[in-house]
Amino acid sequence: MTPPTGGAWAPERRLLTVGLVGLVTAAAFEGMAVPTVLPLLVGELGGLDLYGWAFSAFWLTTIIGITLGGADADRRGPAPALVAGVVLFAVGLLIAGLAPNMAVVIGGRAIQGFGAGAMSAVVYAAIARAYPAHTTPRMIALVSSAWVVPGLIGPALAGTVADTIGWRWVFLSVVPMVLVMGAAITPQLAPLGAAVSSASPTRSARGRAMDATLLAVGSALLLWALTVGVPLVSVVLLLGGGWLVVLALRHLLPKGSLRLARGRPSVMALGFGVAFAFLGAEAFVPLAVVEIRGGSAALGGLALSTSAVTWAAGSWIQARAAGAGVRRVMMAGGAALIAVGIATTATVLLPGMPVFTAALGWAIAGLGMGLAYSTSALVMLETAEPGQEGFSSSALQLVFTLGTALGAGVGGAVVAVADAGVIDLATALAIVYGITAGVALLAALIAQRVPSRGPARPRGDVTVPAVALPGH
Secondary structure, eight states, X not given: OOOOOSOTTOGGGHHHHHHHHHHHHHHHHHHHHHHHHHHHHHHHHOOGGGHHHHHHHHHHHHHHHHHHHHHHHHHHOHHHHHHHHHXXXXXXXXXXHTOSSHHHHHHHHHHHHHHHHHHHXXXXXXXXXXXXXXXXXXXXXXXXXXXXXXXXXXXXXXXXXXHHTOTHHXXXXXXXXXXXXXXXXXXXXXXXXXXXXXXXXXXOHHHHXXXXXXXXXXXXXXXXXXHSOOHHHHHHHHHHHHHHHHHHHHHHSOTTTTTTOTTXXXXXXXXXXXXXXXXXXXXXXXXXXXIITOOOHHHHHHHHHXXXXXXXXXXXXXXXXXXXXXXXXXXXXXXXXXXXXHHHHHGGGSTTSOTTHHXXXXXXXXXXXXXXXXXXXXXXXXXXOTTXXXXXXXXXXXXXXXXXXXXXXXXXXXXXHHHTTSSOHHHHHHHHHHHHHHHHHHHHHHGGGSOSSOOOEEETTEEEOSOOOOOO
16 A cells, blocks of 8 residues: 655645544543533532542543454454444433433443544544654644643533533533534545554454453452452452453553563553553542632633643644654653642642642643653554554553543542541542652653664655654
């Protein structure tokens, strides 16, 4: 197949670029809105002890969606996976928006997760296959920039909608946006067809589906162990869940990932760490503003707005520095900035600190995330074997999703302890921020095992620039 030429805005792919950015933008509105309105949702429906599961259920099923979507994008082309993802995401939104209780909300979020995973895998697989290699860093930055407008107005808009006509419309209003963008992109992806691979698959599609399911189930058992309240049962769940997770990851990740081998495998561990830290902490930022400081839902979402902008800024810095051989610096520095941002945000728990501190701290963390994650995505795409772009894309997103699910789940378990009256909510949130900041610092150390510059290698007839290893 002739390698693609031209840029992101070349006439033959202009509509695809607009569609990909538009789809990410629609999903981003939902992603920024849910953390903003969840405190109000819990206030109406109850279920503070299930707060973390509203995030974890979404991310655990996203693991399956990413794996199946990435494999299907390689096997049949990205269009069928996109259609399935868009439909499931829309159905999940409808269920959550019409839910009578917190359990149904969590069920809707789980269905959303399947769809979000498939859509995410398709976006990055399409970037790898439909665009020339020299355009990859810019497309990654462009997709990250799709979070800017939702980040700027999404939380405030969601908070205003929830405060006036109700939180349900925050979910329901996203449905038309997702369906329209999905319908626009599908015809553009159809000509790509199945990928031509230069490597034999090490695992069948059915085997990878089983692995992804085992990973999601094992992760759920680990999170359940944190809240079950019976020591013996907790130990059994931890051992069983841990065994399933390790068993699945051995097949789903590049060889050497579990032992933090240098190079590409360590990028996987770094992706897990920054996701656990940043998105695990982000889930509880609006809760701190609303419940601890008495702010409105819109005010609670302000911090999320600042991070969306700085995340995009970090991604663009990555794009401009792609050829400078500073990948290790960007990933390590990004992880360290996440830790600093979390620590700064945590000061909002102190009565004497202005509430705006949360926005300042989360802006710092967002910049770090843009640097660390975008650089990781670049490496994973440019080091992928031809025809294996879907696998590489899904592998990084898988660990990113797993980190997010476990980060939100661990935080939710701590908040559940507060809901039971063992500790107060402010103390619980301080513990959450302490855990996530510590994981971010650990990720900065892991970054030392990632090379600063990656070897140039061909993708088809196009040579990938020598930059560094493996994206919101």
